[in-house]
Amino acid sequence: MKSWLALLLFVALAAPAAADFDYALQAQAVTGEVQVFIGRNEDFNTTNGGNIVNTGFIVAPQGLIVIDSGPSLRYGQQMRQAMARVSAKPPVLVINTHHHPDHFLGNQAFAGIPIVALPGTQQGIAGEGNAFAENLYRMSGDWMKGTEVLAPNRLLAAGSQEIAGRRLRLIALDGHTGADLAVYDEASGVLFAGDIVFNGRAPTTPHAELAHWLGALDRLEAITREAGFRALVPGHGAVSSDAAPIRQTRAWLQWLDSSLHEAARNGLDMNEVLARPLPPAFADLPVAADEYRRSVGHLFPSIEQEVLGAGR
């Protein structure tokens, strides 16, 4: 009897997790030749399987240019299938915008074609990739099955270059991580901003350097003022036709920076900093409370040290 109950309980608990591990990826056209997969504005969990990120591809004359490969092997595979429903051309190049796991753990599905990134991104994936993947196994569960780190096999340099017959402007930035790549597709006017820009979701900061990040936002905002600009694809959140997500990301980072500095100057202990309420402007921003808590852990120790070091 007991074992039957246990079995029933097991089935009841196991059922809600999508047994087929289908991310239901649907390409969304920004323009006919630029398509994106928009993830949820959530944290990693066993229901979304890590599909909290934006990826995309450009249909170039010689094949598909893939921008980020998602959080798992399954995602990468399903992304490839979804791309095949849009274009008969094969993927010819994968770009990893930076070294966070939701942007590169689908690389395995593209083994055999060039996977490119900035040098800092390649180093970050080679050095920290396994620890990141381990963490995602913990948070996303079986969606991760079979996922292993496949680091970029080619480095790229910033600047304007023709890739697969398409003119791309590769913009090397930093601030969200030590190496953040943005990609501007000159023909369509679509800017892939990577995680320098978040839209409708509080930014994540585990490797952030806020002053550099703010500088990177200014550089991307300048591109949105160019005559050919059509759309901005943030690393997380909806596609935008203007610079509003840049301003939103900037407002959050500026508030975070000034509020943590003020707290340190006033002598607050980390638990007191954690207990401070979010300002009304961010109260409804998805995952704002969680990201604030994490950001205090990431950023407060060095800000506090500036104040303590100056006290002597």
Added chain:
Amino acid sequence: MRFPLSIAAIALAALMPPADAAALQESGDPLASARWSEMQKQILDGAPVLFDPRIKVIAPSTAENPMQVPVTVDATALPNVQEVVVFADFNPILNILRFFPEGAPAYLGFRVKLQQSTPVRAAVRTADGVWHVGGTWVNTVGGGCTAPSAASASTAWQQRLNEVSGRQWSEGPNAGRVRLRIVHPMDTGLVAGIPAFHLEEIVFRDAAGKALMRLQTYEPISENPVFTLNRGTVDGPLEASGHDNNGNRFKTSIAP
């Protein structure tokens, strides 16, 4: 180990608001930890305890970084605090620190390394010999005690060992507060090939040499420890001195 409701508890309950008095318990760990009776034996020598809501142990319920979990202990609601022992039931090294608030309020902020999810507790001994216990659960992915310190990966810290940076606040909402950081790897000895190397004692004195607080620190205190204390009224510079388990000493003065 159980004790009948002691005279101390009855006397205490009489002094407290009814809600607090109701929460005052002699048995039954409010954190429902399987390790509690073992803790009482090992840490408190089986002495009688009261679970006391006046002992505030503040820590995030989920730790972002298990190497640097902020913990604040506030026992200032209790009179005549002699000694405060802070420990974590499920850490491989149970003792975190012990402090004696001699001339300062019984309040201390610090950061700890946690190996897994665990209660973090403060047992506070008052002059009557009773241990008042408060605590909170911290959930963490863990690994904090068996991960090497950042210092163990390079030798840059050696020139700065025991270097103290700190500040006193003499005005504003936190007047009387002292915060300081000490450069120290605080190696636990649980990482293969890296022996235990940690601060053991820190004493804070006022300008007249009177002790404000004495601290005994153990391996689980985070690398480059940061402490927050309140000295009450600021009266001149504060002297911090101490040593680690290898006999390295430091002594520094923090101006207001």
